[in-house]
Amino acid sequence: MSRTAEVIVVGAGIVGSAIGAELALLGHDVMIVEQGVPGAAVSGASLACIGSHMIDVEELPLLAWARDAWRTLDEEVGGFDYNPCGQLRFVLNKQDLAVARAWIEVERSAGLNVELLVPAQVREVEPSLTGPVLAASWSRDDAVVNPFLAVRALLDRARDCGARLETHCRVDSLIEREGKIAGVRCATTDMSAEHVVLAAGPWTARLAAGLGMNLPIRPRKAQCLATVRIPPSIRRVVGACESDGGVEAGYTQIQQTRNGQVLFNTVLADGLVDDGAQDRIPEVDAAFIRDSVGTLLFLFPDLRSVRLLRSWVRFEAVTPDNRFLIGPLGPEGLWVAAGDCGAGFTRAPAIARLIGQMLGDDRPAFDTTLYAPDRFSCESPTST
């Protein structure tokens, strides 16, 4: 097998897989290089809600497009349990009700199909949600996918268009020659390429650091719990309304998979950790279990005797403003697409589209200044 490609994509998470598929589809000669098993980092452990609700007002065009792109992908290739189940965000107090109303207003004016439900309507949409909620927002067009099957679908698509995939191959450093990227160095081989796209999640900053660049990406501990299989009881993705304090004030996501397991998490701590933590997966925290189980049973008291089966921990890649870094970086031919901030599944097709357009010198479909990799460089060092 030849160790040369036009484009090397580092990382086979959902972002790298989507980019690989997009570039291959556009006719580029692509090699995707993954240090471990595709999807085994944060992507495969994701709850993989494809949603545009209560994420980022300025990103709405990109999010809405990405959400539709997932539906199209389901129609074109399928096989990843795409389920347009919609998303509910519960509201527990008056303050958050105001927040929910504000979100709904901007999202509606951007053309999204969202509304506020009173408790009786919530019960209609999600009958088993019997906990005392004040209201809930309802985003009808959101969906979920099976994260592993989605990674697979995109990798298969990439390979069908001629892309190559190297697994168990870690990129140790980037090779630069005369201000241009020349390829990547793995333990035993050098691979040369005209373009290298870093989609290495929380490991991205380390690779960039090798060329003297300081990317403000930090790992964040993300945790999740799963019950044993039970008969269908939760129909939607159930989340917490973003409250006044932003993500820091707490985050909940609850959903049931097609095979019947209830997956859920409630995150109250910020979870930011130092670089290096992502190399060794720890156990979940006791407080995280307490908060997650507490919230689940508050909303769905009938699940109290269902058994907890499994927990897992992964590391997301977080930037100071909770947005991706997408675009050119340092030497000519080097690109970055990382900094998922916990919502990279939804965005992946849009990120892939942007990278495809930038790499091909086409006009980007979305406002790339939001994602400019150098947007923090003149800021005070909040990033480190």
Next chain:
Amino acid sequence: MRRRHTCDIVVVGAGPAGLSAAQAAAEKGLDVVVVDANSRPGGQYYMQPLAAGSAFARSTQVMRGKTEVRNATAAGVTMLLATEVWGAFPGFVFHAQDPDGAVCIESKAVIVATGAHDRVQAFPGWTLPGVMTPGAGQRLAKTSGVPPGRRTVLAGSGPFLLPVAGTVLKAGGTLVEVVEARSSLLPTLPLIAVHPDKWLETLRLVFPILAARTRLRFGEVVVAASGEERVREVELAPLDAGGQPDLARRRVVSDIDALLVGFGFQPQIELTAVLGCRHHFDEEAGGWCCTVMRDCGATDICGVFAAGEVCGVGGAVPAALSGRIAGLAAAGQILDEETALERRSLVRRLQRARRFAGGLNRRFMPPSGVAEILSDETIICRCEDVTAGEIRKEIAGGMDTIHGVKLWTRAGMGPCQARFCGWSLARLVAEETGKTMGEIGFSRPRIPLRPVPLNVVRDSIL
């Protein structure tokens, strides 16, 4: 709602290792709590019958177990029975459930003595009712007094087949055949010859089988089982010179209603894994074992000790010795007292006992050729319905570790968390990839160690 215990040392597992560890630490004056998921203490070896008047009620093992339990209790050990540990958190906080709900134990050190469990071998038909492991068959017979079936075939490899045969007979069952995969027992004779302390035990194990004139076969393995609602027939094939089953020469044994197939045990490392201890692969000791310093039972995590079969399968004698060693060392650490002298003779006896166990295990290594037996349709993971064919497909696609295969097929992700399929899966992946069992790794246990109701979890963590 939750009941809370604080103590100096918590011992998880009340088998030979846990009981002697607890007793040794309590004799040093420490506050010791032993937790065991079973409703009776004793572990596998000293298993106490549940049925009154059972044929096993007065066996030597049961009587010795009673004495061990009495000694531990007399030393002041608190026993929490029918109490299953599901979580362990930093600072030695352990969460468990018993029939009344949540139990929380906080300690200064822990001794993990969770023993071993049967290695389950998959083959076409292994999911039929009536097919079980020898361990399960023995547990059934010992606790309830009922044999696993009227007409039983017992197959697999290892010295453990002998006591199980004895148990089945004693419970009143008929043993149609006992089939050992190794071609003869002769290689064990020199080993037994140099360990006179094992002569009597060997005789005691072999005698009932000979007395019942049970048919013994060597050098054959089970390749398939069949039946409508329950197992009725088993197919056996001889192993060829390369150790592979020769399917062309297979034969059928019919008219059976129970089939016990076992290839020894594997350490139960969920708790030591969740505690973050180091593990190593040792084929002779049953696979992945918790790594300890042999002279004190300390793992690489401060305050975490391990004893018995969780550190390697070897039988009840080394288990009890290593338990006592760990109990002394853990107590010494808390009391800041040197116990090396007290441990010295125990350590010597442990070395000798382990040599015998290692020798025995080496002579009964499970044969290869698992991949040969498994058809593409054979279910490997019964919780998630994953077939050998699906696993092969992922291996062909480049997955060459347990972790990768598991993620991509869901094998081992169901309620049993790979307790049943883990070994077959590992053998299949190893044989198909040409890697060793050590290289392909194991399926990492996580919290909860066992499925636990959400309301118990809620009551546990405040």
